[in-house]
Amino acid sequence: MMKVLVTGASGNVGSYVTRELVKLKEPVVAAGTNIQKLSDLFGNQVETVYFDFQDKTTFDKALEGVDRVFLMRPPHLGKPEDLYPIIDAVKAHNIKLVTFLSLMGVENNPIPPHHKIEKYIEKLEIPYAHVRPGFFMQNLSGIHSTEIREENKIFIPAGRSKTSFIDAADIGLATAVLLHDPEKYKNTAHTITGPEALDYFEVAEILSKVTRRKITYTKPGYLKYRNYYIKKRGLDKAYVNVTVALYFMTRMGTAKEITNGFYELTYRKPRTFEEFSKDNLKYFT
Template identity: 70%
Template sequence: MKVLVTGASGNVGRYVVKELLKMGENVVVAGTDIKKLKTMFGDKVDAVEFDFTNRQTFMEALHEVDRVFLMRPPHLGKPQDLYPFIDIMKSSNIKLVSFLSLMGVEHNTIPPHHKIEKYIENIGIPYAHIRPGFFMQNVSGIHAKEIKEQDKILVPAGKSKASFIDAKDIGLSIAVLLHEPERYKNTAHTITGPQALDYYQVADILSTVLGRKITYDKPGYLKYRQYYINNRGLDKKYVNVTVALYFMTRMGTAKEVTDGFYRLTGRQPRTFKDFAKENKEVFLK
């Protein structure tokens, strides 16, 4: 049987695919851009068209599949957007679904991930939720533009700390869960990096690695929201979700450091400094 990876071209999905292939699994990559998927993974995987909003794509994606990595696309803000596919997984007798959730979401009903977790559990599909801390790739991705062009980190996190984790480490953790479905049936795993950092510390690390002064701008929610919508042209729904997450971060929800990654993989998680060195080119002017 095969493992279906949704969001296979994304920050986490690509590493889930890579690690599953190393483990000898047969992988199906799913997405709306088949050409992109085939370019990324070649003939090592099966590529299928898949869209959470198009039920006609569900059955082909699940053909000969018994395990699924489930990722909520950022543009789908409502938990209900994923329910039809989850229902089909139930009827397809999936052995395990590993849902990419959020750290602390079991105590936080605001993000859509909370309701998605509960829906999977209540419908009776065997699950292994993965609840990572903030992605290091957020810094090298969405926030890299201001670092590169203005030498600033622009996030409304105040003085709060986050236990950043590399998407590579998240991908490995998910692959472990999917590779051993019986062992990890009906479990949840909070995985983090090795330390909690505030954005002043992140700026200091980047300054050292890049050889130029990077500062943390610490904008308020309104300034942040207006900038990313008006200046960056990002979708309002997406920006609003990030505002909510940073609001929760200020309440201390992202600072926990766990040994979850080590317990799953037997390895120590990558540090932010090592990540910055590895991705230095992203921030160069």
């Protein structure tokens, strides 16, 4: 039985993709640079393999006995070309389906790196099923939770724009469905969102209700946000620049669409942000 390779298996989405594939009785190869972390996460439910996007010598072993691949772009690799070598390797292994974790609206937007990565996969004629999710709810419980916890504020330069947030757990489930049935979903793309579009004032209200503290949305400008994240938080400049570009697009209205894509794949309703914040309260307090 051929296996599914999951890149970024210890990450936000990859860990859920891995768990959902295991539930579907798929043999999974969990790939990453920290084997111990992968073993701690999944025990003996999966095979683990050392894999580094920037080291071509790790590709062949990772792809051994594999016929489907979940591909994500690590945040520190800002240039689309950084992913071309692994995509070339996937092409050489006659893979039945590659599911790339892309971005909502990217088909009409050449700015984010995901656009060129999708196009490159298609150009090589690798059977694909792109997943194009809205913003992750985990952005709030992860990278942006520091200010929520420590200062009771949401510090994101999104203006008054609305976002149809989706839980990474739901992205994981939808992705596993695609990888489980490669023939059915060959050469398709799926935009998946949560059930509602919220602005960050509404997000602050929900978090205030759930945490029982007054959380406010401070609506910073791009420069203030960028300086703070690079200088105060010490985050990588290339990473911060990508997030600034995403929030710029969000203000153009690219993140507010609500689709039925998740239900069409899973026959379930996606989780609301309120449900998510209750379940993830520990990150906000």
